[in-house]
Amino acid sequence: MKSNDVVKALSALAQESRLAVFRLLVKRGPQGFPPSVMADKLNIAAPHCLSFEGVAERGLVEVRREGRFLFYSTRFDRMKSVVGFLTDECCSQADEACDRDCILVAAQVRRRSA
DSSP states (O other), rough: OOOHHHHHHHHHHHHHHHHHHHHHHHHGGGGGGGHHHHHHHHTTOHHHHHTTTHHHTTTTTTEEEEOOOOOEEEEEHHHHHHHOOOOOOTTTTOSSSHHHHHHHHHHHHHHOOO
């Protein structure tokens, strides 16, 4: 993943209601939700969910049509790529031994890249 793709993905989430919608979709899994259900569950106005389409344009969610309804769901591959980019080379320039948590993150990123 390129740094400009990560910047776009993170900027798409840099608003409280969009971040809440994304987190809700992560919890839901591949089934996703239509905007009306997301609005009800988060107690936000439906237009905030509809403005969430910008996040889809950044590749973090996908939109599918079922009849007359749109369903949004997380693209877990893209989400993991963003996290992997952020944690790649964890402690690679550290003067001291890495924290155990960092070592585990770095190992997971390397396994996915292989």
